[in-house]
Amino acid sequence: MKKDFVIKGHIIWSDSLKHLNAIPHGYLVCEGGLCTGVFRALPDRYAHLPLKDYGGHLIMPAVYDLHLHAPQLAYCGMGMDLELIDWLNAYAFPEEAKFADLDYARRAYTVFADTLRSSYTARFCCFATMHAPATLLLAELLEASGLRGYVGKVSMDRNAPADLCEPSAEAAARDCEQWIVDMQARFTNIKPMLTPRFIPSCSDALMERLHKLADKYGVPAQSHLSENHDEIAWVKALCPTSKNYASVYDHFGMLSANAVMAHVVYPQDEEITLLKQRRTMVAHCPASNTNLRSGIAPVRRLLSAGVRVGLGSDVAGGESIDMLRAAAEAIQASKLYWRLIDQAAPALTFPEVFYMATKGGGSFFGKAGSFEPGYMLDALVLDDRALRTTCDLTLPQRLERALYRSAEIKLTQKYVDGTPLFEEPVTKP
Amino acid sequence: MKKDFVIKGHIIWSDSLKHLNAIPHGYLVCEGGLCTGVFRALPDRYAHLPLKDYGGHLIMPAVYDLHLHAPQLAYCGMGMDLELIDWLNAYAFPEEAKFADLDYARRAYTVFADTLRSSYTARFCCFATMHAPATLLLAELLEASGLRGYVGKVSMDRNAPADLCEPSAEAAARDCEQWIVDMQARFTNIKPMLTPRFIPSCSDALMERLHKLADKYGVPAQSHLSENHDEIAWVKALCPTSKNYASVYDHFGMLSANAVMAHVVYPQDEEITLLKQRRTMVAHCPASNTNLRSGIAPVRRLLSAGVRVGLGSDVAGGESIDMLRAAAEAIQASKLYWRLIDQAAPALTFPEVFYMATKGGGSFFGKAGSFEPGYMLDALVLDDRALRTTCDLTLPQRLERALYRSAEIKLTQKYVDGTPLFEEPVTKP
Numbered sequence: 070m071k072k073d074f075v076i077k078g079h080i081i082w083s084d085s086l087k088h089l090n091a092i093p094h095g096y097l098v099c100e101g102g103l104c105t106g107v108f109r110a111l112p113d114r115y116a117h118l119p120l121k122d123y124g125g126h127l128i129m130p131a132v133y134d135l136h137l138h139a140p141q142l143a144y145c146g147m148g149m150d151l152e153l154i155d156w157l158n159a160y161a162f163p164e165e166a167k168f169a170d171l172d173y174a175r176r177a178y179t180v181f182a183d184t185l186r187s188s189y190t191a192r193f194c195c196f197a198t199m200h201a202p203a204t205l206l207l208a209e210l211l212e213a214s215g216l217r218g219y220v221g222k223v224s225m226d227r228n229a230p231a232d233l234c235e236p237s238a239e240a241a242a243r244d245c246e247q248w249i250v251d252m253q254a255r256f257t258n259i260k261p262m263l264t265p266r267f268i269p270s271c272s273d274a275l276m277e278r279l280h281k282l283a284d285k286y287g288v289p290a291q292s293h294l295s296e297n298h299d300e301i302a303w304v305k306a307l308c309p310t311s312k313n314y315a316s317v318y319d320h321f322g323m324l325s326a327n328a329v330m331a332h333v334v335y336p337q338d339e340e341i342t343l344l345k346q347r348r349t350m351v352a353h354c355p356a357s358n359t360n361l362r363s364g365i366a367p368v369r370r371l372l373s374a375g376v377r378v379g380l381g382s383d384v385a386g387g388e389s390i391d392m393l394r395a396a397a398e399a400i401q402a403s404k405l406y407w408r409l410i411d412q413a414a415p416a417l418t419f420p421e422v423f424y425m426a427t428k429g430g431g432s433f434f435g436k437a438g439s440f441e442p443g444y445m446l447d448a449l450v451l452d453d454r455a456l457r458t459t460c461d462l463t464l465p466q467r468l469e470r471a472l473y474r475s476a477e478i479k480l481t482q483k484y485v486d487g488t489p490l491f492e493e494p495v496t497k498p
Numbered sequence: 499m500k501k502d503f504v505i506k507g508h509i510i511w512s513d514s515l516k517h518l519n520a521i522p523h524g525y526l527v528c529e530g531g532l533c534t535g536v537f538r539a540l541p542d543r544y545a546h547l548p549l550k551d552y553g554g555h556l557i558m559p560a561v562y563d564l565h566l567h568a569p570q571l572a573y574c575g576m577g578m579d580l581e582l583i584d585w586l587n588a589y590a591f592p593e594e595a596k597f598a599d600l601d602y603a604r605r606a607y608t609v610f611a612d613t614l615r616s617s618y619t620a621r622f623c624c625f626a627t628m629h630a631p632a633t634l635l636l637a638e639l640l641e642a643s644g645l646r647g648y649v650g651k652v653s654m655d656r657n658a659p660a661d662l663c664e665p666s667a668e669a670a671a672r673d674c675e676q677w678i679v680d681m682q683a684r685f686t687n688i689k690p691m692l693t694p695r696f697i698p699s700c701s702d703a704l705m706e707r708l709h710k711l712a713d714k715y716g717v718p719a720q721s722h723l724s725e726n727h728d729e730i731a732w733v734k735a736l737c738p739t740s741k742n743y744a745s746v747y748d749h750f751g752m753l754s755a756n757a758v759m760a761h762v763v764y765p766q767d768e769e770i771t772l773l774k775q776r777r778t779m780v781a782h783c784p785a786s787n788t789n790l791r792s793g794i795a796p797v798r799r800l801l802s803a804g805v806r807v808g809l810g811s812d813v814a815g816g817e818s819i820d821m822l823r824a825a826a827e828a829i830q831a832s833k834l835y836w837r838l839i840d841q842a843a844p845a846l847t848f849p850e851v852f853y854m855a856t857k858g859g860g861s862f863f864g865k866a867g868s869f870e871p872g873y874m875l876d877a878l879v880l881d882d883r884a885l886r887t888t889c890d891l892t893l894p895q896r897l898e899r900a901l902y903r904s905a906e907i908k909l910t911q912k913y914v915d916g917t918p919l920f921e922e923p924v925t926k927p
Contacts, residue, residue, distance in 0.1 A: 143887045146902035147895045149829065150847050164889070177888040184886070362833045362845065388826070388902040397817070400578065404791045409838045416791065418579050457613070458572045459606040460593070466576045473575035473817040476905030 071102035071487045075115055078123035078450065080107050081468050082130050082440040083424040086372065090440075091464040096120075097128060099446045102487025106442050121493075123450050126481055127467060130438045131191030131447035132392040133430035135352035136291070136331040136381025138196045139181045139207055139220070140165050145385035153297060153361045160385075165198040165223075166232045174203035182210040188390045189475070191447040191485045192434045193218035194291050194329050194352070194381075196264055199225060199233055201248040208252060208259040215490045217434065221264025221291055222248050226275045229266075235275075242278035249286050258486075263290040268304045268317050276321040283322060290323045294330040294351075297363040301335060315340035324349045329433060331381055334358055334366045344376045350433045351378045353425070355402035356395065357386030365406040368399065369414035372421070379430020380422075393475035396426040419469050450482040500531035500916045504544055507552035507879065509536050510897050511559050511869040512853040515801065519869075520893040525549075526557060528875045531916025535871050550922075552879050555910055556896060559867045560620030560876035561821040562859035564781035565720070565760040565810025567625045568610045568636055568649070569594050574814035582726060582790045589814075594627040594652075595661045603632035611639035617819045618904070620876040620914045621863045622647035623720050623758050623781070623810075625693055628654060628662055630677040637681060637688040644919045646863065650693025650720055651677050655704045658695075664704075671707035678715050687915075692719040697733045697746050705750040712751060718862075719752045723759040723780075726792040730764060744769035753778045758862060760810055763787055763795045773805045779862045780807045782854070784831035785824065786815030794835040797828065798843040801850070808859020809851075822904035825855040848898050879911040 080095040090107070098105035098115050105115075144160050151159055168174045185193065197204040197220055204222040211218065224245060226235045235241035245263070252261035263279050265271040271279075283290055295301055295314050304314045311317045315336070318324050326348035333344070333351045344351060353366050371378050380395045381387075387395070403417040417425075431438020437445050455477045456470050471478050483490045509524040519536070527534035527544050534544075573589050580588055597603045614622065626633040626649055633651040640647065653674060655664045664670035674692070681690035692708050694700040700708075712719055724730055724743050733743045740746045744765070747753050755777035762773070762780045773780060782795050800807050809824045810816075816824070832846040846854075860867020866874050884906045885899050900907050912919045 143889045146885070146899035147891070149826075149898065149902060150845075167888075173888065180886045180888065356830075359830045359833055362837050364837050365834065389905070391905070394905075397578075401785075401788045404788055405794065405834055405838070408791050408793050409834070416579075456575070457609045459596075459602065459609065460572045462576070469578065470575035473578060476818070476820070476823075 073100045073118050075099070075111060075118045075120040076123060076128060076448070077120060078126045078128040079464050079467070080128045080440065081464055082107070083420065083428055084439055084441055086421050086424045089420050089423065089465055093464060097440055097448070099487055102446060104440050104442060104444045104446050107440050123481065127451040127453060127464070127471060129449050129451065129468065130427040130431070130440060131449050131483060131485065132189050132396070132426045133379060133434065133438060134190045134193040134382050134390070134392050135329050135350060135379040135430050135433060136194060136354055137384040137390070139178060140168055140198050141385035142181045142184060142390070143177050146388045149360055149388070153363070154299070156361065162230045162233055166230065168198040168200045168203040169232070171202055171206060174200070174206055178203070178207045178210050181207070182214045184390055185211070186214040186216060186490065187480070189392050189449055189480060189483070190390070191216065191483065192431070192437060194221070194262060194433070195219070196221050196223055196291070199223045199235060201244055204248065205251055205255070208256050212256045212259045215485055215488060217258045217486055219260050219262035219289060219291070221262040224263070224265045224275060224279060225270040226272050228269050238272050238274035238278055241275050242282065245279065246282055249282065249288060253286070261288050263288055265292050265323070267293040267300070268314070269300065269307060276323070280322040289327040289329070291329040291331070292318065292323065294318065294333050295335045295340070296332040297334065297361070313337050313340050315343050319343055319347065331383065332358065332363065332366060333371065334364045336367065336371070341371060341374045341376060345374050348377060350430070351376055352381035353378050353399060354381040354383035354387055355398040356388060357383035359402065360388065361386050365402045365410065367406065367411070367414065368403055368417060369406070377429065377432065378425055379433060380426050391475050392426055393472045396422040397473045399425065419472070423468070423472070446484050446487040448484040449480060452479040452481045455479070502529045502547050504528070504540060504547050504549040505552060505557060505877070506549060507555045507557040508893050508896070509557045509869065510893055511536070512849065512857055513868055513870055515850050515853045518849050518852065518894055522893060526869055526877070528916055531875060533869045533871060533873045533875050536869050552910065556880040556882060556893070556900060558878050558880065558897065559856040559860070559869060560878050560912060560914065561618050561825070561855045562808060562863065562867060563619045563622040563811050563819070563821050564758050564779060564808040564859050564862060565623060565783055566813040566819070568607060569597055569627050570814035571610045571613060571819070572606050575817045578789055578817070582792070583728070585790065591659045591662055595659065597627040597629045597632040598661070600631055600635060603629070603635055607632070607636045607639050610636070611643045613819055614640070615643040615645060615919065616909070618821050618878055618909060618912070619819070620645060620912065621860070621866060623650070623691060623862070624648070625650050625652055625720070628652045628664060630673055633677065634680055634684070637685050641685045641688045644914055644917060646687045646915055648689050648691035648718060648720070650691040653692070653694045653704060653708060654699040656701050657698050667701050667703035667707055670704050671711065674708065675711055678711065678717060682715070690717050692717055694721050694752070696722040696729070697743070698729065698736060705752070709751040718756040718758070720758040720760070721747065721752060723747065723762050724764045724769070725761040726763065726790070742766050742769050744772050748772055748776065760812065761787065761792065761795060762800065763793045765796065765800070770800060770803045770805060774803050777806060779859070780805055781810035782807050782828060783810040783812035783816055784827040785817060786812035788831065789817065790815050794831045794839065796835065796840070796843065797832055797846060798835070806858065806861065807854055808862060809855050820904050821855055822901045825851040826902045828854065848901070852897070852901070875913050875916040877913040878909060881908040881910045884908070
């Protein structure tokens with residue numbers, strides 16, 4: 070039974086790409102895990118609820134990480150001089166192979182769950198490895214963390230190292246189905262997600278079987294789409310009769326409002342239309358696209374076309390699990406896109422990326438990422454006092470600084486689904 | 499009298515663009531503020547010196563910030579949706595005008611000195627404002643911080659707001675000269691630097707007078723060069739007979755081994771040749787060039803031509819004073835340069851930016867930024883235990899992670915010129 074309560078502070082949230090709401094010294098009422106509303110003065114009818122006063126701290130919706138790789142945190146920030154394929158072969162695949170060992174998985178995934186818990190992220194979509202036992206263990210650790218999200222056992226049955234390549238599409242699908250059944254039986258807050266790594270590593274036979282599992286169990290899907298030129302050419306060679314990369318996923322039912330496609334750096338117009346029609350969520354991962362030299366995703370084009378776009382850290386292609394930083398990086402990448410690629414694509418604005426990081430990406434998880442009535446209460450309480458200044462700042466200015474300088478501020482509390490995650494010192498009466 | 503001592507830990511330093519030295523559990527000997535050498539085993543002749551054992555921590559040379567604006571820290575990370583000229587008018591100029599008030603300056607510069615002291619930076623070149631009293635106060639606070647560096651009273655006598663525009667070239671030069679005399683009389687570790695803001699804000703008459711002051715007092719110079727297209731066009735309009743932007747500075751004696759030019763985003767080949775001939779230091783500021791939508795500096799071209807290149811945070815064009823992060827950002831920017839502008843310009847490597855951040859930029863201050871014998875001892879002791887991993891890492895891998903994930907590590911100690919800046923818990927015997 071979730072508690073009803075009130076939190077007080079400088080409250081900021083977004084309800085659209087263009088609009089920030091800011092209420093100084095406001096009251097955010099939570100009932101049964103859901104937002105009732107934000108009030109300038111506390112209505113009498115809530116006066117009986119316990120109130121936590123965060124004083125001058127900022128209170129904003131939590132942020133959502135739509136794309137990251139749990140086994141990659143162990144080498145995050147390393148080997149960044151390598152290009153994608155070399156990097157996969159030097160780091161990603163040898164590391165993923167280690168997760169056949171459940172003891173190793175426990176050590177590595179404990180670090181991952183701890184790190185994600187103490188980050189700004191409330192909900193996430195993450196890749197694990199092909200190993201069902203290790204992936205169940207990851208889900209167990211994440212379930213215990215208090216976070217919410219989707220975990221994917223990775224499917225690969227071609228073009229993968231022998232020890233990471235499933236023996237057949239049939240065996241892969243059988244293994245995946247059992248894993249889904251186990252996940253749904255054991256966990257409430259952490260849910261399974263179909264995770265074909267990407268088209269080059271999944272045969273048509275496997276994709277067809279995953280499609281059937283999606284329908285049978287009602288589970289969402291995640292994959293990579295149009296990350297870089299070589300990958301796109303590879304998909305074209307593997308699927309010569311397909312119109313384009315996105316249409317291959319679409320053919321297997323993998324584009325829907327229940328799917329996340331990471332990257333989308335080089336979409337054709339037809340692919341953008343398809344993503345829009347299917348209401349597929351794009352996970353924009355600016356740091357990763359830079360680090361792996363992929364390029365810059367045309368986010369302005371996607372938004373203008375009405376495609377849903379959220380943000381992803383893509384750890385360890387991205388070097389940081391910090392999704393406030395990812396929001397700032399999305400602006401930075403879009404500025405270089407404008408300068409170097411297309412001056413008809415204005416840079417993303419601070420309200421736009423704030424929306425993408427919160428309500429935009431949050432919509433993948435239901436009513437999440439805003440403080441509108443009926444939204445699940447996911448909130449961050451930010452102590453930005455370390456950002457000392459002699460200027461008088463508005464709340465949006467303070468929030469902007471918190472995004473750009475997230476490394477310097479403190480996360481005082483994180484509420485996920487109406488529950489505070491961290492112990493706090495008892496407030497004196 | 500500086501103390502002689504030994505520090506022990508995992509020691510990493512660079513002596514060239516291509517080469518990293520790493521000695522695990524090594525001994526760094528310091529005598530009279532200078533490095534004697536790094537040893538795998540401590541030679542008997544140093545056995546009598548006090549030894550500080552940093553255990554598993556990383557010890558690297560300190561980093562150097564060749565370009566930042568002290569009065570801008572107050573609004574660092576704000577207004578990032580504005581373009582250069584709007585941003586200057588909305589934030590930079592109104593804020594700089596406040597420094598006519600010495601009380602305000604004391605409050606703002608105290609924050610700046612504290613922040614810089616606790617950063618990874620050991621030595622710096624910073625802009626102040628046009629106000630001599632406030633700039634002397636800044637120098638006083640920085641002198642007390644234990645850091646080393648140059649402070650510049652900004653010179654502007656045209657194209658500036660009335661309250662920041664000096665009344666005449668003559669008055670500006672007189673004011674500047676008195677300020678230099680005061681600086682040299684009062685401070686040992688913080689030195690004056692001629693600081694014409696940039697060509698558009700300095701008349702020829704002022705530049706000529708600053709040139710004479712440079713010769714008379716042997717002080718170095720700093721300015722901005724080729725930051726963005728509009729600025730370059732403006733300089734061309736103001737100086738129609740000049741070959742190019744760099745040659746204007748050169749005409750006034752402002753290009754030399756004793757000068758720092760920030761940005762250099764759009765250099766012509768002739769300008770690169772001139773910078774190389776004059777041995778001028780370029781301060782590459784990747785975050786600022788992105789945030790202000792200037793573009794990406796062609797650092798590979800500069801390095802290949804033999805131009806000296808160090809790094810700058812350019813606070814508040816850049817949003818972070820963290821020069822380890824700036825080093826990672828220099829790699830990231832160069833990857834996008836390669837991808838989007840010129841595939842004949844390979845991305846900067848981790849050893850290259852490490853060199854630029856340490857010995858490369860450090861050379862502006864003398865023998866600084868390396869642990870070679872005779873170098874001034876500027877060193878950082880880094881506690882990277884928060885970067886938990888289940889992988890076995892080499893020292894260069896740990897250092898690479900420390901750069902990319904500098905927000906997550908701790909600065910245990912910073913040695914500047916042979917002196918530790920922070921108090922440390924007494925080590926148990």
